Amino acid sequence: MKKSSDCTEILVGKAASMDGSTIVARNEDGYGPINPIKFVVHPATDQAGKTFTSAVTGVTVPLPDHAYRYTGTPQADQSDGQYEEAGINEFNVGMSATETTATNARVLGYDPLVDDGVNEEAMVTLVLPYIKSAKEGAQRLGALLEKYGTGESNSIAFNDNEEIWYLETAGGHHWAAMRLPEDCYAIAPNQTLMQEVDLNDSDNFLVASDLVDFVEKHHLNPTPGHFNFREIFGTHGEDDAYYNTPRTWYGQKLFNPEITDQQPTDQDMPFARKPAKKIAIEDVEFFLSSHYNGTKYDPFGTYASGSADEQKKYRPIAMDRNQCSSILQIRNDVPADHAAIQWIAMGFFAYAPYVPFFTNINDTPVDYQNTTTAVDVENVYWLNKTLSVIIEPHFHEYVEAVNAFREGCQSYARQRVAATDAAITGDATTFLTQSNAETAGEVSKRTHQLFDDLVKHGLLLSKTAWEKGQNL
Numbered sequence: 001m002k003k004s005s006d007c008t009e010i011l012v013g014k015a016a017s018m019d020g021s022t023i024v025a026r027n028e029d030g031y032g033p034i035n036p037i038k039f040v041v042h043p044a045t046d047q048a049g050k051t052f053t054s055a056v057t058g059v060t061v062p063l064p065d066h067a068y069r070y071t072g073t074p075q076a077d078q079s080d081g082q083y084e085e086a087g088i089n090e091f092n093v094g095m096s097a098t099e100t101t102a103t104n105a106r107v108l109g110y111d112p113l114v115d116d117g118v119n120e121e122a123m124v125t126l127v128l129p130y131i132k133s134a135k136e137g138a139q140r141l142g143a144l145l146e147k148y149g150t151g152e153s154n155s156i157a158f159n160d161n162e163e164i165w166y167l168e169t170a171g172g173h174h175w176a177a178m179r180l181p182e183d184c185y186a187i188a189p190n191q192t193l194m195q196e197v198d199l200n201d202s203d204n205f206l207v208a209s210d211l212v213d214f215v216e217k218h219h220l221n222p223t224p225g226h227f228n229f230r231e232i233f234g235t236h237g238e239d240d241a242y243y244n245t246p247r248t249w250y251g252q253k254l255f256n257p258e259i260t261d262q263q264p265t266d267q268d269m270p271f272a273r274k275p276a277k278k279i280a281i282e283d284v285e286f287f288l289s290s291h292y293n294g295t296k297y298d299p300f301g302t303y304a305s306g307s308a309d310e311q312k313k314y315r316p317i318a319m320d321r322n323q324c325s326s327i328l329q330i331r332n333d334v335p336a337d338h339a340a341i342q343w344i345a346m347g348f349f350a351y352a353p354y355v356p357f358f359t360n361i362n363d364t365p366v367d368y369q370n371t372t373t374a375v376d377v378e379n380v381y382w383l384n385k386t387l388s389v390i391i392e393p394h395f396h397e398y399v400e401a402v403n404a405f406r407e408g409c410q411s412y413a414r415q416r417v418a419a420t421d422a423a424i425t426g427d428a429t430t431f432l433t434q435s436n437a438e439t440a441g442e443v444s445k446r447t448h449q450l451f452d453d454l455v456k457h458g459l460l461l462s463k464t465a466w467e468k469g470q471n472l
Contacts, residue, residue: 347384
């Protein structure tokens with residue numbers, strides 16, 4: 001079973017993005033450096049009378065009669081569950097699940113986590129194939145949490161072309177969700193973050209059916225007259241200040257550089273902010289691939305060298321536990337049949353490129369779906385994981401080549417999205433499936449070339465290199 005305290009998420013409303021897209025993006029960091037992931041698409045399915053049983057908790061849930069087509073990024077080894085993590089369905093609704101959070105001990109005393117509920121492993125599988133909007137996603141998941149409970153504290157995000165809904169669990173059976181303001185972005189770093197909830201505004205907030213009564217009955221609200229979800233249900237410990245809040249600080253430093261009075265350990269940074277300028281996909285990629293670049297806290301000491309202690313002080317966003325990063329983009333400037341794109345990076349995101357996959361498809365490229373548990377560089381997950389083993393010991397020697405590779409792939413990805421938008425014809429699903437294969441094939445080719453170059457260069461770096469007569 002996955003352990004807690006991993007992943008980093010960023011949400012961007014359509015009026016805060018450069019092209020009017022809604023964006024839900026998250027790094028899945030797994031439960032160790034090795035957690036192989038694949039990218040798949042599930043066809044629409046009639047399934048009257050069927051149920052789902054979790055391999056993790058044993059909970060059995062009756063399924064709706066019909067499941068819509070959807071993409072997912074599950075584990076290669078599903079012996080301990082599917083963990084589909086992120087995808088987009090045929091109605092262009094995206095879901096990212098989950099961002100590990102924490103409920104405080106006081107609340108857990110009255111509503112403890114359960115052993116036989118709906119956990120991260122099952123959430124995408126039980127929700128994404130059955131919803132037609134982001135708000136419906138929050139409603140369906142909320143109903144499942146109330147009925148079956150959960151054994152984890154998590155946040156989950158949904159987007160369609162208009163809205164982003166962000167849901168946080170609280171204890172075993174409680175939850176609340178908010179509609180992200182269109183002109184804002186938000187960063188979620190393994191913390192309960194939702195702030196003031198307007199209980200009378202169902203257009204922008206949803207809550208568990210008994211949430212208010214639960215809080216009143218157990219005297220959980222420290223600020224009468226307000227309903228601050230973070231204050232009531234969240235944690236504010238030293239571990240938050242060193243593990244979580246620095247990631248929010250760095251993201252807000254990137255997107256609101258005019259704010260200079262925040263510190264990495266501040267516990268009161270706002271969840272949602274209006275960015276100083278509109279945010280592009282490349283900005284989201286940079287944030288999710290970052291490691292406090294340009295600060296003294298960068299563990300690679302790239303630009304602003306800090307002390308050894310400072311470089312290890314805060315948990316970075318790009319780290320060895322990176323597994324699969326998905327940027328779920330729903331666009332508003334193209335027809336619906338090719339508006340949804342799932343940008344995917346696998347491996348260690350400081351080195352791995354993001355590849356744009358249109359999600360109106362019937363298959364995924366072979367080297368994205370054939371991930372094995374054993375190392376095999378013929379699949380993308382292991383190719384990128386192996387690259388990280390080669391690059392990290394010689395980071396400063398290789399970084400220029402790696403950055404040039406990633407930037408080249410980034411430009412190529414933009415070209416491919418534009419070319420596909422312009423050329424789409426005939427059956428959209430067939431066309432987009434083939435276009436994805438061409439895009440992924442070129443990026444994989446470039447990645448194998450980088451691998452070849454770095455291995456050959458690395459062989460020249462051995463400390464045992466010796467030529468006859470060199471010291472005479």
